[in-house]
Amino acid sequence: MDEALLRSLTPSVLAILVRRGADFAAAEDAVQDALVEAIRVWPADMPRDPKGWLITTAWRKFLDATRADAARRRREDRVDEEPAPGPAPDADDTLQLYFLCAHPSLTPSSAVALTLRAVGGLTTRQIARAYLVPEATMAQRISRAKRTVSGVRFDRPGDVATVLRVLYLVFNEGYSGDVDLAAEAIRLTRQLAAAVDHPEAAGLLALMLLHHARRAARTAPDGGLVPLAEQDRGRWDTGAIAEGIGILQAALARDRLGEFQAQAAIAALHADAPTAGETDWVQIVEWYDELTRLTDSPVVRLNRAVAVGEADGPRAGLAALAELDSSLPRHTAVAAYLHERDGDPATAARLYAEAAHKASDLAERAHLTRQAARLNSRRPR
Amino acid sequence: MAKYLLLKHYRGAPAAVNDVPMDQWTPEEISAHIQYMNDFAARLEKTGEFVDGQALAPEGTWVRYDGEGRPPVTDGPFAETKDLIAGWMVIDVDDYERAVELAGELSAAPGAGGKPIHEWLELRPFYGVSPTITE
Numbered sequence: 001m002d003e004a005l006l007r008s009l010t011p012s013v014l015a016i017l018v019r020r021g022a023d024f025a026a027a028e029d030a031v032q033d034a035l036v037e038a039i040r041v042w043p044a045d046m047p048r049d050p051k052g053w054l055i056t057t058a059w060r061k062f063l064d065a066t067r068a069d070a071a072r073r074r075r076e077d078r079v080d081e082e083p084a085p086g087p088a089p090d091a092d093d094t095l096q097l098y099f100l101c102a103h104p105s106l107t108p109s110s111a112v113a114l115t116l117r118a119v120g121g122l123t124t125r126q127i128a129r130a131y132l133v134p135e136a137t138m139a140q141r142i143s144r145a146k147r148t149v150s151g152v153r154f155d156r157p158g159d160v161a162t163v164l165r166v167l168y169l170v171f172n173e174g175y176s177g178d179v180d181l182a183a184e185a186i187r188l189t190r191q192l193a194a195a196v197d198h199p200e201a202a203g204l205l206a207l208m209l210l211h212h213a214r215r216a217a218r219t220a221p222d223g224g225l226v227p228l229a230e231q232d233r234g235r236w237d238t239g240a241i242a243e244g245i246g247i248l249q250a251a252l253a254r255d256r257l258g259e260f261q262a263q264a265a266i267a268a269l270h271a272d273a274p275t276a277g278e279t280d281w282v283q284i285v286e287w288y289d290e291l292t293r294l295t296d297s298p299v300v301r302l303n304r305a306v307a308v309g310e311a312d313g314p315r316a317g318l319a320a321l322a323e324l325d326s327s328l329p330r331h332t333a334v335a336a337y338l339h340e341r342d343g344d345p346a347t348a349a350r351l352y353a354e355a356a357h358k359a360s361d362l363a364e365r366a367h368l369t370r371q372a373a374r375l376n377s378r379r380p381r
Numbered sequence: 382m383a384k385y386l387l388l389k390h391y392r393g394a395p396a397a398v399n400d401v402p403m404d405q406w407t408p409e410e411i412s413a414h415i416q417y418m419n420d421f422a423a424r425l426e427k428t429g430e431f432v433d434g435q436a437l438a439p440e441g442t443w444v445r446y447d448g449e450g451r452p453p454v455t456d457g458p459f460a461e462t463k464d465l466i467a468g469w470m471v472i473d474v475d476d477y478e479r480a481v482e483l484a485g486e487l488s489a490a491p492g493a494g495g496k497p498i499h500e501w502l503e504l505r506p507f508y509g510v511s512p513t514i515t516e
Contacts, residue, residue: 222412223419353404362436370411372404 005050006038008191010121013054015093022062024100025146028118030062035121037061094119095195098188099158102166103149110145111166112173117142119191120184130179160198164260167192171208182212193247202251203261209244210267213237225367229276241271262291281311298328306334314342332358333368340375349375384432384473385480387487388503391439393464398499399492406493417490425472425483436468471507480504 010031017027034057038050047053101115113131116122122130128138171185186208193201217231248264266287273279288304291297301324309317317338324331336351352372359365403411425431440458447454470487474480484502492498 222416224412224415349404353402356404357439360438366411366415369403370408373406373411374408376405377407 006035006054007121008187009051009054010035011094011097011119011191013051013058014118015097016055017058017062018097019093020059022066024150024152025143026062026065027058028146030058030065031121032123033061034058092195094191096158098163098192098195100149100152102163103152103158104162105148105152106145108166108169110141110148111162112169113138113141114145114149115166115188116170116181116184120188122179122184126179130173130181160196160201163192164189164200164204168204168260171211182208182215186212199251199254199256200258200260202247203258203264206244206248206251207260207264207267209240209247210264210271213240213244213271223363224370225363227367228270233274236271241268244268245271257290257294259291259294262287262294266291279310281307285311298324302328302330302334306337309338309341314338318342329358329360330355336368336371345375345378382473382475383477383480383509384471384507386503386505386507387470387472387480387484388505389467389469389500390503391465391467392462393466394501394503397492397501399494399496400498401493403492410491410493410495413491413495418487421487421490422470425470430472430474430479430483432471432473434468434470437466439465439467477506480506 013034014027014031017030018024022030031054034054037057038054042050097119098115101118102111106114113127116127116130117124124139124142125135127142128135131138167185167189170188171182173181186205189201189205189208193205213236214228214231216237217233217235218226220226244264245268248261248268251261252265266284269280269284269287285304285307288300288307291300292304302321305317305320305324308320318335321331321335321338326332332351333355336348336355339351340348349372352368352375356365356368356372359368403414406414422431422434442455443457443459444453444455472480472483474483481504484504488500488502489497490500
């Protein structure tokens with residue numbers, strides 16, 4: 001049973017049902033029913049045209065449900081006969097579905113859940129496991145999201161930027177449970193980048209590929225974080241890096257720079273360096289300057305301070321850091337790192353311990369505590 | 382079966398026997414500790430006794446209602462708060478004795494010098510459900 005094939009067909013099947021006049025919530029239920037049917041039937045009897053089979057089956061499921069509904073409510077005339085097959089489904093249908101699932105009226109968590117379910121074709125149970133919430137909670141979140149967008153018309157173009165933000169959120173969630181959300185985000189972004197002519201969609205895809213390429217090297221056998229400079233570069237996925245850089249270069253050539261392309265450019269410069277010592281920090285600082293201009297985000301300025309510390313020395317990095325609000329997340333950790341590089345292990349150890357106390361996730365806390373411990377255990381207790 | 386909450390404290394528990402802050406351990410001792418905790422949870426999952434486990438950040442906020450149409454009042458974090466919970470594990474076990482046994486194992490997690498921390502953990506029973514058949 002080719003689950004990947006099944007899930008790749010989901011969004012266009014759903015989009016076709018909606019285009020034929022099914023309301024979004026009912027269409028979504030019908031497609032899920034059709035997927036369940038496919039999993040049951042296909043292993044023994046694989047259809048020659050899987051997509052056509054899914055469309056037909058989902059449409060029947062929709063009609064059955066609507067007729068049952070109609071019989072109850074005496075609204076038989078609402079949906080009558082199966083319409084003649086419409087024009088061949090095209091990329092636009094899938095694209096409209098992305099827009100709908102990332103609609104601005106949805107909260108980020110709802111948009112993420114709806115995108116994974118309706119565009120990604122994941123089951124509610126899989127999404128719930130991935131986000132570590134009970135299945136009933138996720139089911140409620142999805143059905144509320146469906147209600148929220150049920151009145152949205154399906155024929156107006158949406159904003160690609162909102163879709164990209166949702167996919168970025170999915171990617172950053174990483175993976176837990178039996179679904180690899182990062183890989184799923186890459187799959188959905190790839191599909192989007194193929195459907196829409198937008199350099200930032202390509203930029204986001206490149207960024208994801210370049211980060212994902214380093215995943216195996218990012219975690220130590222004991223589950224601890226391995227910082228970029230200490231990663232075994234032999235474990236980076238060179239295929240993903242080459243693909244990411246290719247996509248990025250094509251996007252940059254369009255000369256419509258955006259924040260995802262700029263972030264991908266930074267990731268590409270790291271990926272290009274054979275060793276951490278050969279990293280082109282001067283160029284990375286320049287990209288952070290671009291990124292600051294595009295987003296004016298304090299987090300970007302913080303990362304820029306790290307890059308300045310590498311390009312121009314720790315004192316310059318500390319000077320850049322001094323201009324930023326010290327309550328920023330990771331500010332203390334960056335200060336600790338720069339003080340260590342500046343040859344002040346006592347201050348660095350104290351700041352690492354303080355940063356560990358403020359860390360927002362366990363792996364980061366363990367990593368920062370270990371940094372403090374490393375410096376403390378080198379000095380007499 | 383009976384459910385128990387195992388509570389770990391940042392502050393508020395009696396002092397552990399091997400009471401050295403983690404940033405004074407060696408990095409290897411930290412790794413050994415984390416490995417022990419992960420193995421413990423994995424073992425409980427295998428025996429079918431694990432329900433849930435979560436860790437909490439040390440700094441939180443106090444919140445209370447402040448009347449109709451007004452935003453809630455927030456306060457804290459308070460450095461002087463005596464009881465500060467670090468995390469919990471919920472287990473579903475046959476009886477109290479098993480719960481005590483498991484809490485003892487968790488408390489034996491290695492710390493400074495690779496020796497058990499002997500940390501005090503709080504063991505709290507959940508209220509049970511009344512049996513359907515009472516006679």
